[in-house]
Amino acid sequence: MNRLSGKVALISGSTSGMGAEEAKLFAIEGAKVVVTGISKEQGLKVVDEINSRGGESLFIKLDVSSEDDWIAAIQATQKSFGKLNILINNAGVIERHSLNSTTVLTWKRVMEINSMGAFLGCKTAMPVLLKAGLGSIVNIASISGMVGVGYPAYNASKGAIRALTKIVAMEYAQMGIRVNCINPGSIETPMFDTAETEVAAQRVGRIPMGRVGQPIDVAFGALFLASDESSFITGTELVIDGGLTAC
Ligand SMILES: NC(=O)c1ccc[n+]([C@@H]2O[C@H](COP(=O)([O-])OP(=O)(O)OC[C@H]3O[C@@H](n4cnc5c(N)ncnc54)[C@H](O)[C@@H]3O)[C@@H](O)[C@H]2O)c1
Numbered sequence: 001m002n003r004l005s006g007k008v009a010l011i012s013g014s015t016s017g018m019g020a021e022e023a024k025l026f027a028i029e030g031a032k033v034v035v036t037g038i039s040k041e042q043g044l045k046v047v048d049e050i051n052s053r054g055g056e057s058l059f060i061k062l063d064v065s066s067e068d069d070w071i072a073a074i075q076a077t078q079k080s081f082g083k084l085n086i087l088i089n090n091a092g093v094i095e096r097h098s099l100n101s102t103t104v105l106t107w108k109r110v111m112e113i114n115s116m117g118a119f120l121g122c123k124t125a126m127p128v129l130l131k132a133g134l135g136s137i138v139n140i141a142s143i144s145g146m147v148g149v150g151y152p153a154y155n156a157s158k159g160a161i162r163a164l165t166k167i168v169a170m171e172y173a174q175m176g177i178r179v180n181c182i183n184p185g186s187i188e189t190p191m192f193d194t195a196e197t198e199v200a201a202q203r204v205g206r207i208p209m210g211r212v213g214q215p216i217d218v219a220f221g222a223l224f225l226a227s228d229e230s231s232f233i234t235g236t237e238l239v240i241d242g243g244l245t246a247c
Helices: 017-028 040-052 067-081 104-132 152-175 197-205 215-226
Strands: 008-011 032-037 056-061 086-089 135-140 177-184 237-240
Touching: 008 017, 008 067, 017 032, 017 040, 017 056, 017 086, 017 215, 032 040, 032 067, 040 056, 056 067, 067 104, 086 104, 086 215, 104 135, 104 152, 104 177, 135 152, 135 215, 152 177, 177 215, 215 237
Parallel strands: 008 032, 008 086, 032 056, 086 135, 135 177, 177 237
Antiparallel strands: none
16 A cells, blocks of 8 residues: 555646556656646546545646746646655657658657657756656557567657666656656557557557456556665566567
């Protein structure tokens, strides 16, 4: 119950899916949680659920592709909760286009939200994490950034997050800030639900464990990496995919 006791966590894109699950789990484990995203209505629902169960959370609007939004969100977090210990760069979008049908506009949008969003999160939160002493950043990449299955813009954006994780981890390894990433496989969330049924069914059929993942499967991984239990772990990747990339 107290694995994040005394800590403050900001989770991007936590108005739905895995981010919302992480927000709820982190609050149960004692963290004060800043739920962020682009939908205030959805965000307030997550906040209400957390607070009605005795947790402490608030919603801040944050489009991760906007540096101004990041600066404002980090300032508001400090104002409300006094500090920040944990950042989960979770927000993301997928565009399901092959190389030939990927436009420059599509490529830019996916990169700006997925990889630039994670970069801006790391950069903007870092001074505040350093001020708090010990900090943990968890970037949500994907197995799509590891293998040649998927879509060029999405896969490249997730590969960029893996590389960003390692280089930021090295830069701050001696300053108390750990940076790791999670590479989920197929997880049943609103994003997964929009996949073409046939493609999704093919993927699920190949998962050695015989099922898709649930948001809580990823949230437990994020909890471990966010907590002090992983205090000697930085620059690493946690694959949560039911064994898919092992075969
Ligand atoms: N579901 C899967 O199978 C799967 C697999 C691997 C990785 N992922 C990654 O997990 C993360 C969470 O996705 P999910 O599966 O929970 O789906 P989701 O669609 O429920 O979550 C994505 C969240 O990001 C938010 N978002 C989109 N653009 C944003 C922006 N510009 N600023 C702020 N927030 C924005 C959405 O509103 C949403 O709340 C994403 O980064 C996704 O790429 C998902």
